[in-house]
Amino acid sequence: MKVIKFGGSSLASSQQLKKVIDIVKDDPARRCVVVSAPGKRNPADTKVTDLLIRYAEHVISGSDYEKIQGEIISRYQEIALGFSLTPEEFAPIKRAILNLPLKKYKNNTYLMAAFKAHGEKLNAQLIARVFNIVGIAAQYLDPKDAGMVVTDVPDDAQILPESYANMRKWQNNANVLVVPGFFAYNEEGAICTFSRGGSDITGAVMSRGLNADLYENFTDVDAIYSVNPNIVSHPHAIAHMTFREMRELSYAGFSVFHDEALIPAIQGDIAVNVRNTNHPEAPGTIISARIKPNKEYPVRGITASKHFCGLYISKYLLNKEVGFTRKVLDVLYKFNISYEHMPSGIDDITIIMSEDNLTPELEQSLMSELQTAIHPDEMHMIHDYAVVMVVGEGMHDTIGIMAKATKALAQAGIRLQMINQGASEISIMFGVAQDEADRSVAALYGEFFQHD
Structure with a gap:
């Protein structure tokens, strides 16, 4: 059995949904479909999630939101009309959008979560209806x-661990399951959303919960590339990589997956196949737990992230001062700041x-606070x-x-501010100017x- 997830660009319009239908019909093993909210139809378009965020902001501020309601309704209506849904069949979707401000929420953070989650929730309900119209026996x-x-x-x-046992009962369901990504419910029954890449997390959770043979993640690229195509034209496509490699690359800027998104699949030892809807x-x-080494390509990918900063501290005989690092970390803890890496020398x-x-x-x-706690020289x-x-992995x-x-960085005239090799020896990190x-x-x- 396969779990498949479709991103927002794959579900942006009725034309895109027709491609999704063909993909689901093409393989009877595809029994669970996780969906995102409709994405952009063109570069100038607005994602439905962004419209819902704007909708929530207007509700919170007490501003008029009728126009935004209409924009959101029209996005779902275009998909519905593409498959000849009647006004009566579409009515529950429209009613849910209009009723969002009338519900009670614990506070504005929960309100925002509920509004955002409805992008996926309503799309999954709509797609389940469409699937049945086109001959796919499906249920939301x-x-x-x-x-x-x-x-x-x-x-x-x-996700709480008990979820996986709860989900086992759906393993052999007669209908194709259509599941909204990005959100679930806390123990009190309130909607809570996942972080960035939330629909990817749902796909991985469902894969583990249903003990899937494969998790197919459909997006708008043919493969994961060894480097950002915006930096290098026509880069090397990666045919196979490990979870560890993907995690390291995602952490440092690979945009295919958020670095938390694959953890349920990793825990369930379920391979992931990134595919192109188009x-x-x-x-x-x-992406799997193990891979056959390729000596020709010991490096699998290269990426960069520009959202870091570095706190430089210098103090003579720092290495002799017992508890110095603990004092620094205590201050970071006090301000609820996590750190990523801590390269050090004898005095800095x-x-x-x-x-x-x-x-x-x-x-x-x-x-x-640090000045008071550690009295640094600089x-x-x-x-x-x-x-x-x-x-x-081959490194x-x-x-x-x-x-x-x-050598490559030196020849390019790039000054290195930091070098750090990961304990697993499958990654090397360089600090450079943005x-x-x-x-x-x-x-x-x-x-x-280069030797391709």
């Missing part, structure tokens, strides 16, 4: 009925963290910081990867993939 499966329970965090929920005959990229240390964690006010308070924040990652057993990488990140990626790609 709400996350609550599926048994999916999440933590009580309305905008960053985590080109379904392409084999795509397989750089704490790399997400720029998203900081505001100018928080940064000022953090620096003041301390400053590095804001134009980027992290470049070179990732590959572990290949001599000279570091030498080749640093404006040199893309050039760094291109230089490393030339070194490791």
Whole structure:
């Protein structure tokens, strides 16, 4: 049995949905379909999720929201008309959109979560109706009925372990299940959404819960590429990669999956196949726990993320001061700031963290508190910081990867601010200036993939 997930671009219009229908019909093993909210039909278009966010903001502020309601209704109506749904059949979708402001919510954060979740919820209900019209015996499966329970965090929920046992009863369901992505319910029955890439998380959760043979994730690219195609033209396509490689690359900027999205599939040891809705005959990229080594390509992918910053601290004899690092971490804990990496020397240390964690006010308070706690000789924040990652299972057993990488960067005239090799030896991280990140990626790609 296969679980398949379709992203917003695959479901943006009735024409796109026809491609989805063909894909579902093409393989009887595709028994569970996880759907996103309708995405953009063209670059100038607006995603339904963004319209729902705007709708919620207008409700919260007390502004008029009639126009936005109409825009949202028209997006679903276009899909409905494409398959000749009658006004009576479409009425529940329209009514649900109009009734959103009339419901009671615990607070505005839960209100926002519920509004956003309806992008997927209503699309799944509509698609289940369409499937039955075109001859696919299907049923809408709400996350609550599926048994999916999440933590009580309305905008960053985590799946609770008991969910998987709850979902087992749906394994041999007679109809194709159509499941909305991105949200589930807490133990009190309130809607909570997952973080970024939420529909991908739902797809992985359903795959594990139903013990699927394969999780197919349909998007708008033929494969996962070894580097961002916006940086390097026609890059090397990855046929097969491991979960560890995907996690490392996602963490550092690969946009295919959020770094949390594959965890349920990893835990269930379920392979993932990334495919293209617009080109379904392409084999795509397989992601699995294990892979046969390819000595010709020890590096699987290269990526960069520009949302990091570095806190540089220097103090003479830092290495002799017992508890110095703990004092720094205690201050970070006090301000609820997590760190990513901490390369150090005998007299200095750089704490790399997400720029998203900081505001100018928080940064000022953090620096003041650290000054009092550790009395550094020098301390400053590095804001134009980027992290470049070179990732590959084959790096572990290949001599000279570091030498080749640093040589390529040196020849490109790029100054390295930090080097850190992961404990697993399948990744190397370089810290560079933000404006040199893309050039760094291109230089490393030339070194490791030029021999295509």
